[in-house]
Amino acid sequence: MSRENALRTLAEGFDGEVILPEDAGYASARRVWNQLIDRRPAAIARCRTRNDAVSALAVARDTGLEVAVRGGGHSFPGFSTTEGGLVLDLGPMKQIVVDAEQRIARVGPGVRWGDLTAASAQYGLAPVGGHVADVGVAGLTLGGGNGWFARVFGLACDNLVAADVLTASGEIVRASAEDNQDLYWGLRGGGGNLGVVLEFTLRLHPVGRLLGGLVMHRLDDAADVLRFLAGYGQSAPDEVNVAPAILAAPPAPFVPLELHGKPVLALAMCYAGPLSDGERALAPVRGFGRPLVDLVEPTTFEALQHLFDAQGRSTPYHMRSHLGGAITEELIEAVLDFGGRLSSPENGVLLLPMGGAVARVGADATAFRHREASYCLEIGAAWSAEEENPQRHIDWADQLWAATRSWAIGVEVNHLADEGPEGVHRAYGDNYDRLAQIKRAWDPDNLFRLNQNVPPAVAN
Numbered sequence: 001m002s003r004e005n006a007l008r009t010l011a012e013g014f015d016g017e018v019i020l021p022e023d024a025g026y027a028s029a030r031r032v033w034n035q036l037i038d039r040r041p042a043a044i045a046r047c048r049t050r051n052d053a054v055s056a057l058a059v060a061r062d063t064g065l066e067v068a069v070r071g072g073g074h075s076f077p078g079f080s081t082t083e084g085g086l087v088l089d090l091g092p093m094k095q096i097v098v099d100a101e102q103r104i105a106r107v108g109p110g111v112r113w114g115d116l117t118a119a120s121a122q123y124g125l126a127p128v129g130g131h132v133a134d135v136g137v138a139g140l141t142l143g144g145g146n147g148w149f150a151r152v153f154g155l156a157c158d159n160l161v162a163a164d165v166l167t168a169s170g171e172i173v174r175a176s177a178e179d180n181q182d183l184y185w186g187l188r189g190g191g192g193n194l195g196v197v198l199e200f201t202l203r204l205h206p207v208g209r210l211l212g213g214l215v216m217h218r219l220d221d222a223a224d225v226l227r228f229l230a231g232y233g234q235s236a237p238d239e240v241n242v243a244p245a246i247l248a249a250p251p252a253p254f255v256p257l258e259l260h261g262k263p264v265l266a267l268a269m270c271y272a273g274p275l276s277d278g279e280r281a282l283a284p285v286r287g288f289g290r291p292l293v294d295l296v297e298p299t300t301f302e303a304l305q306h307l308f309d310a311q312g313r314s315t316p317y318h319m320r321s322h323l324g325g326a327i328t329e330e331l332i333e334a335v336l337d338f339g340g341r342l343s344s345p346e347n348g349v350l351l352l353p354m355g356g357a358v359a360r361v362g363a364d365a366t367a368f369r370h371r372e373a374s375y376c377l378e379i380g381a382a383w384s385a386e387e388e389n390p391q392r393h394i395d396w397a398d399q400l401w402a403a404t405r406s407w408a409i410g411v412e413v414n415h416l417a418d419e420g421p422e423g424v425h426r427a428y429g430d431n432y433d434r435l436a437q438i439k440r441a442w443d444p445d446n447l448f449r450l451n452q453n454v455p456p457a458v459a460n
C-alpha cells in the first residue's frame with residue numbers, strides 16, 4: 001500500500017485524529033516547544049488510545065516512514081517531530097489515576113508535570129518532576145529528570161516504578177523490577193531509545209506546604225554569593241535545593257527600577273520538609289550578603305513549578321549544558337563573564353543542584369550514569385521570532401559552554417543539544433555499551449532513532 005493510502009486507512013479506524021498537511025490543524029499540530037525547529041511531517045497521529053499508538057506505529061514500520069514520538073513536545077533539539085515522517089503525538093493521552101494508599105500514580109504519556117502535581121496534591125502527595133509545570137512527564141522521566149526534589153527523592157526516573165511499553169515489534173510489554181528488568185534499567189535515563197511508553201507508574205511522596213521562592217542579588221555581589229553557596233551546598237541537608245540563576249531582572253515592582261532588564265543573580269530555593277525546619281535550614285543562604293529582595297515564603301509545590309514560567313515560554317531556543325562537580329572559581333568567573341553580557345534578555349544561566357538522593361543510586365543501577373555530579377549547568381539562549389541575527393545568541397551559548405568545558409564531567413540527555421554520537425557517549429559514559437545491548441534486544445532496526453540515539457550494538 002502507498003504511504004498516502006496507509007495514512008488514509010489509519011485515519012479511518014482512529015479514535016484520535018490523523019492530521020495531514022492539507023488539514024486545517026496541521027500548522028499548529030506540527031509545532032513543538034522550540035520555535036527554532038521547523039519540520040513538516042507527512043502526518044501527525046494524535047493518539048487517544050493505546051490502539052491508536054499501536055496502529056500508527058504499524059503504519060510507520062510497514063511504510064518506512066520515520067517515527068517521531070511526542071509527549072510534551074519540549075525536547076530542546078526537537079526530537080519529537082520529523083521532516084517527512086510520522087509523529088506519534090501522545091499528547092491527548094492524559095489520564096492520571098492516583099492510588100493514595102500505595103502512593104503511586106498511573107500516568108498517560110501526554111500528561112504535563114503541572115497536571116500530575118495538581119492531581120497528586122489533592123491527596124497531600126507530590127510527584128518528583130522537573131522545575132517547570134508545562135514540560136511533559138514522558139520525555140523528562142525517560143531522560144533522567146532533575147527537579148526541585150532531586151536531592152531528597154532522586155531523579156524522576158528513580159521514581160519510575162513500572163512502564164507499559166509499545167515495542168518496535170508492536171507488542172505491549174511491562175517493564176518493572178519484576179518484569180523485563182533490562183528494559184526497566186534502560187528506560188530509567190535511556191531516553192526514548194527503547195520503545196513508546198504508554199503508561200508510567202510513578203512513586204509519589206507526602207509533601208505539604210513548603211518554604212520556597214526567590215532571593216535576588218545584584219550581579220556585583222554574585223561572585224561572593226556563589227562562593228558562599230559552594231560551601232553551604234556541601235553541608236546543607238538533602239531537603240535543601242538552591243539553584244543559582246543569572247537572568248535579566250523582570251520589570252516587577254519589587255525590583256529597583258535601574259535593574260529592570262539587567263542581569264541579576266537569582267537563587268531559586270526550596271526546603272522539602274516541615275516549614276520550621278526549612279526556616280532554620282535556609283536562614284544562612286537567605287541571610288548571606290545583601291539581597292535585593294527575598295521572596296521566600298510558605299508555598300506549594302504547584303506554585304514552585306510556575307516560578308520559571310517566563311523562562312519556560314516557547315521561543316526559538318538553543319540549550320547547551322554540562323554536568324559538573326562543586327562550584328569552582330573558574331566556573332564562577334566564566335558564568336559571571338557571560339552572565340554579565342546576556343545576548344538577549346531571555347537568556348539564562350542556571351545551576352541545578354544534584355547530589356543527595358541522586359548520588360545514592362549506583363552509577364550502573366539505571367541507564368542514568370553521572371550520579372556523582374553536584375550541579376547541572378544549563379546555558380539557555382532564547383530570542384524573539386523576529387530576531388534578524390539568531391547566530392549571535394547561539395554563539396553566546398556555545399562560547400560559555402566551551403569556556404566551562406574543563407569543569408564538566410558529562411551531560412544529561414535531557415539537556416543535550418543535537419551533538420551527535422560524541423554527545424550521546426558523554427551522557428551515557430560507561431553505561432553506553434549495556435544500553436546498546438538492550439537496544440539490540442528491543443529495537444534491532446533502530447526504529448526509534450529520533451532521540452539522543454544509541455544505535456543497537458552490533459552482534460558479535
Ligand SMILES: Cc1cc2nc3c(=O)[nH]c(=O)nc-3n(C[C@H](O)[C@H](O)[C@H](O)COP(=O)(O)OP(=O)(O)OC[C@H]3O[C@@H](n4cnc5c(N)ncnc54)[C@H](O)[C@@H]3O)c2cc1C
Pocket residue numbers: 033068069070071072073074075076078079080090109129130131132135136137138139140141142143144145146147191192193195196197198311312313414415450451452
Ligand atoms: C521549559 C523547559 C524546562 C525544562 N525543565 C527541566 C527540568 O527542570 N529538569 C529536567 O531534567 N529537564 C528539563 N527540561 C528538559 C526536558 O526534560 C526534556 O526536554 C524532555 O525531553 C521533555 O519531555 P517532553 O515529553 O516534554 O518532550 P518531547 O519532545 O515530547 O520528547 C522528548 C524525547 O522523549 C521521547 N519521548 C517522548 N514521549 C515518549 C514516550 N511516551 N515514549 C518514548 N519516548 C518518548 C521523544 O521521542 C523525544 O526523543 C526542560 C525543558 C524545557 C523546554
